[in-house]
Amino acid sequence: MTQPDKTLQPEKEQAIALILTGQTDKAIADAVGVTRQTVNGWRNHNPEFMAVLNQHRAVIWEAHTERLRGLASGAIDTLADALDDDDPKEQRAAAVHILKACGLYGQSLQPFGAIDPEVIKSEQRRENLLNSW
Numbered sequence: 001m002t003q004p005d006k007t008l009q010p011e012k013e014q015a016i017a018l019i020l021t022g023q024t025d026k027a028i029a030d031a032v033g034v035t036r037q038t039v040n041g042w043r044n045h046n047p048e049f050m051a052v053l054n055q056h057r058a059v060i061w062e063a064h065t066e067r068l069r070g071l072a073s074g075a076i077d078t079l080a081d082a083l084d085d086d087d088p089k090e091q092r093a094a095a096v097h098i099l100k101a102c103g104l105y106g107q108s109l110q111p112f113g114a115i116d117p118e119v120i121k122s123e124q125r126r127e128n129l130l131n132s133w
Helices: 010-020 024-031 036-045 048-085 087-102 117-132
Strands: none
Touching: 010 024, 010 117, 024 036, 024 048, 036 048, 048 087
């Protein structure tokens, strides 16, 4: 991943740091000595500013993602423990979380596809014809 560009003016770098902490455009403007409109312009119309801001966000996102990956094992253990809980509500809640995490919650698990070999052969011939064009 590319490192954030260090060629921005100091007030723009400070503005980026404040954006990353969730400050409002007005608070950022007051802190760096420009107008709110200037901060808004940097954020929405200045390609260099936008690129550096996005680079900083990507670095932060990557760090948070790695942290979440590190917590996943404990979270899975907690869900496994909840499946064995005496409270059926806890068991159901854990089961729903697991199904959602696996992408199975709310999805139809009904098998699909032809069950007649001749129908399957016909579908394969049609597919082969379409692919040969």
